[in-house]
Amino acid sequence: PTTGPIALRFELPSEARTVLSIFDVQGRRVAVLLDEILPAGSHSLDWDGRNTQQVQLARGLYYVQLTTPGERRVQKVVLLY
Secondary structure, X not given: OEOOOEEEXXXXXXXXXXXXXXXXXOOOEEEXXXXXXXXXXXXXXXXXXXXXOOOEOOOEEEEEEEXXXXXXXXXXXXXXX
């Protein structure tokens, strides 16, 4: 759970097109935070709880999805503000 910006950290073993998206509990994509080719290594991105139109999302459960060629990772996040 968080009441402020969420630091999203991840590692890439090699350069890859990387898409970082936020989904609501109904499975709708509400934000795309990143969609670009990144180099190998550690990466960090802050998410302030806003959707793609920069509107603050409601309190509740969301899913952060990191997609690269051949891999998809999902993590739960709870917004409290």
